[in-house]
Amino acid sequence: MKRTDEIKRGNYNPYYPISQLKMAEVNRDIFLQHAHNFKDKLNVFGWMMPIVVSKSGDVIEGHHRIESAKLLNQETVPAYVVDWINTSEKQDHLDCIINLNNGNRAWLNADYLKAFSKENNDYLIVYNAFLKYGTLLSVGNVINCFFGKSISKKFKKGECKINNLELAIYLLDELSTLVKKYGKSKIQAYTIRELISLAYLQKTINFEFLKDILNIYEDMAQSDHPKLTSISEFRPHIMKYANMLAKK
Numbered sequence: 001m002k003r004t005d006e007i008k009r010g011n012y013n014p015y016y017p018i019s020q021l022k023m024a025e026v027n028r029d030i031f032l033q034h035a036h037n038f039k040d041k042l043n044v045f046g047w048m049m050p051i052v053v054s055k056s057g058d059v060i061e062g063h064h065r066i067e068s069a070k071l072l073n074q075e076t077v078p079a080y081v082v083d084w085i086n087t088s089e090k091q092d093h094l095d096c097i098i099n100l101n102n103g104n105r106a107w108l109n110a111d112y113l114k115a116f117s118k119e120n121n122d123y124l125i126v127y128n129a130f131l132k133y134g135t136l137l138s139v140g141n142v143i144n145c146f147f148g149k150s151i152s153k154k155f156k157k158g159e160c161k162i163n164n165l166e167l168a169i170y171l172l173d174e175l176s177t178l179v180k181k182y183g184k185s186k187i188q189a190y191t192i193r194e195l196i197s198l199a200y201l202q203k204t205i206n207f208e209f210l211k212d213i214l215n216i217y218e219d220m221a222q223s224d225h226p227k228l229t230s231i232s233e234f235r236p237h238i239m240k241y242a243n244m245l246a247k248k
Contacts, residue, residue, distance in 0.1 A: 008084050012050065016079035020057045021066060024093060025118065035067035042068050050078040052100070058087035061100045091119055098156065109139045109155070116158040122146070123158060125165070129172060136176040138189045141196060145171045148200045167205050171196060174214055182221045186228060191217070194235050198242055209245055216241050 042065075051062025059066065060082070069077045087093040094115060113130060116123035130142045137145075145168040147160040154160055162168065175195070179187045195217065199210055217238065220228045227233040 008082070010052075010080050010082035012078070012080055014050075014078045015076040016051075016053065016081070017076055018066060018069060018074065021051075021053065021077075022056070022058045023063060023066070024059050024087075024097060025090070032067070035064050035071060038064055039068040039071045042072065047078045050080045052080050052082065054085050054087040054093075055081060055083040056087060058093060060085065060087070060093070060096050094119065094158075098158070109143060110134075112156055112158075113139070113143070120158055122160065122162045125162065129168075133172050133176050136179040136184075137172070137192065141175070141189060141192045142172070144193060144196045145175075149197055163200070164205060167199060170207065170210070171199060174210075178214070178218060178221065182218075186221045186224075188229070190231055191228065191234050194238060198238065209242075212245050213238065213242060 049062075049065075051065055052060040053062075054060060062077075062079075066077060085092060085096050087096075098112070098115065110127075110130060113123055113127040117127040118124075126143060126146045129146070130139055133142055143155070143160075146162045146165075147155065148163050175187070175192050195213065198213065199205070202209065219225075227237045
């Protein structure tokens with residue numbers, strides 16, 4: 001069916017003053033290396049895509065491009081200006097940024113955590129845990145400790161909820177301790193992911209059961225068990241012990 005109603009459109013300003021732009025507080029972190037990389041492309045190819053800003057100058061999309069322009073001592077950038085997004089409301093601003101970037105592979109899970117942590121307490125708790133444990137555990141495994149095996153679309157919409165805070169803290173402490181003790185070469189991310197999944201398979205959280213499983217896992221690390229470094233063999237091996245323990 002042919003669409004007859006007009007879709008909202010903004011106005012193009014090829015020389016928007018950088019001094020009038022307001023960077024979004026809810027955006028992901030700026031990585032200077034990314035800005036430096038884009039600066040080189042900008043020099044070669046010129047402005048192929050404008051930034052997106054609200055009528056009040058709040059940046060919606062293009063933060064790294066702005067930083068690149070600054071590195072090149074530019075005073076203006078090309079901008080597409082929209083007047084229907086109320087960026088004075090943080091949630092509206094964030095929703096717009098997330099909508100534009102959900103298909104952007106440059107956005108990492110940590111970026112979504114930080115962005116939603118501004119307004120969502122569950123995401124704030126997980127983001128703070130990532131800041132604490134991120135050098136030892138992958139961001140995906142920190143997220144899984146709190147949200148279970150998170151559904152990507154739900155997570156990227158800021159809709160995940162903490163399943164069991166006590167369990168999450170227990171898993172983070174125990175797993176990070178093992179990484180400190182044996183290193184990431186033995187305590188690898190995919191085995192941690194399987195252990196977290198196993199913890200959430202239990203209908204009722206049983207910490208004694210989890211302690212026994214983690215002891216078996218540590219024994220594998222101590223003995224350099226060959227199945228510890230096999231993606232295909234680790235899960236059935238640990239599940240065998242889990243089933244045995246469940247029958248006790």
